[in-house]
Amino acid sequence: MNDKANPIDLEKVIKADKANVWHHLSQHKPLETSDPLLVVKGEGMYLYDSNGKSHLDATSGGLWTVNTGYGRESIAKAVYDQLTTLNFYAHSAANVPAARFAEKLIEKMPGLSRVYYSNSGSEANEKAYKIVRQIAAKKYGGKKHKILYRERDYHGTTITALSSTGQFERKNQYGPFTPGFVEVPHCCEYRSQFGEVDDYGVRAANEIEKVILAEGPETVGSIVLEPITAGGGIITPPEGYWERVQEICKKYDVLLHIDEVVCGLGRTGTWFGYQHYGIKPDIVTMAKGVASGYAAISCTVTTEEIFDIFKEDSEDNGRMGYFRDVSTFGGCTAGPAAALENMRIIEDENLLENVITMGDYLMEGLLGLKDKHEAIGDVRGKGLFAGFELVKDRETKEPVAETVPIAIFNECMKNGVLVGRTNRSFEKYNNTIALSPAFIVTKEQIDEIIATLDDAIAKHT
Numbered sequence: 001m002n003d004k005a006n007p008i009d010l011e012k013v014i015k016a017d018k019a020n021v022w023h024h025l026s027q028h029k030p031l032e033t034s035d036p037l038l039v040v041k042g043e044g045m046y047l048y049d050s051n052g053k054s055h056l057d058a059t060s061g062g063l064w065t066v067n068t069g070y071g072r073e074s075i076a077k078a079v080y081d082q083l084t085t086l087n088f089y090a091h092s093a094a095n096v097p098a099a100r101f102a103e104k105l106i107e108k109m110p111g112l113s114r115v116y117y118s119n120s121g122s123e124a125n126e127k128a129y130k131i132v133r134q135i136a137a138k139k140y141g142g143k144k145h146k147i148l149y150r151e152r153d154y155h156g157t158t159i160t161a162l163s164s165t166g167q168f169e170r171k172n173q174y175g176p177f178t179p180g181f182v183e184v185p186h187c188c189e190y191r192s193q194f195g196e197v198d199d200y201g202v203r204a205a206n207e208i209e210k211v212i213l214a215e216g217p218e219t220v221g222s223i224v225l226e227p228i229t230a231g232g233g234i235i236t237p238p239e240g241y242w243e244r245v246q247e248i249c250k251k252y253d254v255l256l257h258i259d260e261v262v263c264g265l266g267r268t269g270t271w272f273g274y275q276h277y278g279i280k281p282d283i284v285t286m287a288k289g290v291a292s293g294y295a296a297i298s299c300t301v302t303t304e305e306i307f308d309i310f311k312e313d314s315e316d317n318g319r320m321g322y323f324r325d326v327s328t329f330g331g332c333t334a335g336p337a338a339a340l341e342n343m344r345i346i347e348d349e350n351l352l353e354n355v356i357t358m359g360d361y362l363m364e365g366l367l368g369l370k371d372k373h374e375a376i377g378d379v380r381g382k383g384l385f386a387g388f389e390l391v392k393d394r395e396t397k398e399p400v401a402e403t404v405p406i407a408i409f410n411e412c413m414k415n416g417v418l419v420g421r422t423n424r425s426f427e428k429y430n431n432t433i434a435l436s437p438a439f440i441v442t443k444e445q446i447d448e449i450i451a452t453l454d455d456a457i458a459k460h461t
């Protein structure tokens with residue numbers, strides 16, 4: 001315990017870390033001569049490191065996760081109460097928080113009705129892919145098994161989730177990949193493939209149809225898309241895009257799988273990102289903010305129509321026809337217990353409203369920075385999910401080298417604000433600074449984020 005009688009020796013912790021820990025997404029060579037950031041405490045919007053320095057966190061935990069902020073005692077208590085009642089049993093059986101959270105969640109997702117639990121965004125997506133593959137086997141003699149994904153989107157870290165990811169540097173050196181995944185072009189209007197056009201959204205969606213026709217519609221089972229691309233550069237969909245995507249999916253009997261791992265549970269001001277665009281997905285996956293990082297949980301949510309396909313199988317009496325998938329930790333009760341309390345907080349504190357109001361204020365601040373700094377080529381976002389591209393020249397839109405956002409990120413960190421950035425995802429487009437503060441952020445804190453960025457951009461561009 002870190003109490004006064006037995007304080008933790010943080011120097012020893014750093015030593016242990018440097019000797020034995022392999023960090024995520026980190027080149028360890030520099031850590032031979034420097035120390036890692038050791039985070040020891042979080043409270044509201046702030047993180048505290050081992051030197052006692054406070055950081056205003058504009059990233060919700062570095063990975064769009066701590067949506068309701070740090071130090072929520074009521075979530076900790078809900079998890080404690082649940083763990084001391086029942087921590088785990090395989091989720092082939094029912095448990096109280098899983099059933100209760102599923103019911104609450106489905107209230108927010110009209111048209112969908114079934115929740116399958118696992119632990120991470122990657123895993124939730126893998127479940128969706130397995131569902132699509134099994135439907136192909138059951139209904140289409142295995143033919144309709146291909147899964148489309150989009151250039152610049154990210155769907156996770158496992159080999160199959162990476163197989164469905166449109167980010168070259170994320171994938172590089174990890175192949176060969178799972179067969180049956182096919183890329184469709186991105187929909188970033190700022191980087192238009194068609195020059196300046198007034199129907200960019202429809203054209204970008206039509207590219208999907210071209211891929212379906214080239215592959216053969218009878219071979220394509222689903223398409224997985226982020227509602228707003230996150231790690232790929234905060235790409236908001238162009239006008240007309242989603243309507244056309246929905247039409248194409250219907251026309252070719254292609255299931256629409258929306259990856260809400262980042263946008264889900266309020267990040268953009270609606271419960272789910274897709275709900276801004278009036279579309280009806282067949283499968284929705286979510287993780288990160290579902291329990292704000294207080295416990296691991298992810299969900300793969302489907303329509304009743306999909307669920308029904310797995311209910312019986314006349315040919316072999318159901319022996320092989322049901323969804324033969326398991327996730328050990330999908331039976332942990334801490335996840336849904338934390339998720340229930342997290343959702344209560346979002347509702348009782350009217351946090352979706354704050355996401356919209358503060359999101360607008362953040363966008364205003366970023367557009368103000370764009371007016372001031374030539375290096376900002378484009379500002380994009382929705383709700384408390386925003387970012388901007390840094391360019392060498394506004395005319396040519398040539399992206400800056402990755403060293404520039406890294407320098408801005410470091411400068412902000414030195415000055416007490418944690419921002420995000422595209423990180424080793426592309427050869428050319430690691431040029432985006434990303435912001436995703438927790439839903440409790442205030443005007444004053446956004447002012448501080450903008451002012452800190454202003455200085456850092458002035459210094460490093």
Ligand SMILES: Cc1ncc(COP(=O)(O)O)c(C=O)c1O
Pocket residue numbers: 063119120121122123125154155156157226230231259260261262287288
């Ligand atoms: C859109 C999206 N999908 C899936 C994932 C994978 O989630 P996880 O890291 O929990 O496996 C991420 C992670 O960043 C993501 O941004």
